Amino acid sequence: MNLTVKSIAATIALGTLAAGASAQVIGKAEDQIRWRQSAYHTLAWSMGRIKANVEGTYNKDQVMQAANLIQAVANSGMGALYQPGTDKGKGHKDTRVKAELFTDKEGVGKVAKAFNEAANEMAKVAATGDAGAIKAQFGKLGETCKGCHDKFRQDD
Amino acid sequence: MNLTVKSIAATIALGTLAAGASAQVIGKAEDQIRWRQSAYHTLAWSMGRIKANVEGTYNKDQVMQAANLIQAVANSGMGALYQPGTDKGKGHKDTRVKAELFTDKEGVGKVAKAFNEAANEMAKVAATGDAGAIKAQFGKLGETCKGCHDKFRQDD
Numbered sequence: 077m078n079l080t081v082k083s084i085a086a087t088i089a090l091g092t093l094a095a096g097a098s099a100q101v102i103g104k105a106e107d108q109i110r111w112r113q114s115a116y117h118t119l120a121w122s123m124g125r126i127k128a129n130v131e132g133t134y135n136k137d138q139v140m141q142a143a144n145l146i147q148a149v150a151n152s153g154m155g156a157l158y159q160p161g162t163d164k165g166k167g168h169k170d171t172r173v174k175a176e177l178f179t180d181k182e183g184v185g186k187v188a189k190a191f192n193e194a195a196n197e198m199a200k201v202a203a204t205g206d207a208g209a210i211k212a213q214f215g216k217l218g219e220t221c222k223g224c225h226d227k228f229r230q231d232d
Numbered sequence: 233m234n235l236t237v238k239s240i241a242a243t244i245a246l247g248t249l250a251a252g253a254s255a256q257v258i259g260k261a262e263d264q265i266r267w268r269q270s271a272y273h274t275l276a277w278s279m280g281r282i283k284a285n286v287e288g289t290y291n292k293d294q295v296m297q298a299a300n301l302i303q304a305v306a307n308s309g310m311g312a313l314y315q316p317g318t319d320k321g322k323g324h325k326d327t328r329v330k331a332e333l334f335t336d337k338e339g340v341g342k343v344a345k346a347f348n349e350a351a352n353e354m355a356k357v358a359a360t361g362d363a364g365a366i367k368a369q370f371g372k373l374g375e376t377c378k379g380c381h382d383k384f385r386q387d388d
Contacts, residue, residue: 099294100284103277114273118305121259121267121313128256138255141309148304149274153297157277168324 101156110167112157115149122146123218126202130211136202139210143195143202146217150195155188177228187224194220257312266323268313271305278302279374282358286367292358295366299351299358302373306351311344333384343380350376 103111122142129139163178165171177184194217201213259267278298285295319334321327333340350373357369 098289099291100281100288102280102284107277111273111277114270114277117267117270118274121263121270122308124258125256128258132256133254135255138309141307145304145308148301151297152278152301153294 099153099156101159103157105159105162105165106167108157108159108162108167109165109171112154113167113169113171115152115154115157119146119149119221122149123214123221126198126210126214130207130214134207136205139205140199140202143199147195147199150192155184172230172232174228174230183227187220187227190223191217191220255309255312257315259313261315261318261321262323264313264315264318264323265321265327268310269323269325269327271308271310271313275302275305275377278305279370279377282354282366282370286363286370290363292361295361296355296358299355303351303355306348311340328386328388330384330386339383343376343383346379347373347376 122145125142126139129135129142158173158177160178162171163173163175194213198210198213198217201209204210278301281298282295285291285298314329314333316334318327319329319331350369354366354369354373357365360366
């Protein structure tokens, strides 16, 4: 117990000092595929909730909950779940990622940036409770999802 | 659409009309089960990342990303994904929820509150970058996950 805690403390201290503070990559290929699929399903649920609100009865709290969750996923650093070797494989189901995602850095950067910005804006707009503005931003956010799907996701 | 889904839809519709701006419930039973499983996998990924950081090289940004995502899930209102009729069924896989979750309101409230408070505190502590405090809070947060699993989740 003491030894472990000491080593951890030492590692943490060294890591902090050395700025060898690269983010950790965790999980086997199938874990990473499952986690990213889970994150996308979580986004789909959240988008579905916002859609139901802008098309039906509007509930400000629920839209904020959904938008905050989308924002947290967008800013989660989930790009780390696309390690080499995860271009094929099964999480909850077979990954639909296209090979291009692992080679087209510029293209990936572009769709990721668009999604992140739209997600951050969505959370901001959701907090205002302005249903019209939220509907407009929801449309823009959906476009950024589609932008990535069209380019980097295989059809079912 | 089978009878179960129709009854749920009727219940939801009535609920919505009665309270005006009640939160919307979306999805069929299998969608709700899949979404909640996805949210839990997203939590597991995030907890795994924090664990890797407190046990290995510490990266403040990554811990914040993970903690913010956990907080957003905790505050997402995902209790709505436990509609009547979702006590059995398959999302990514068969649900492991125990029947008690649908009847023991007080017990559910208790574990949910404990998790929410611990998740909010985790995000706060993560922002400080104090590795020792984060490790301690990570332990407490993990206990609240376990508290719910022990009570409301069947073993594999």
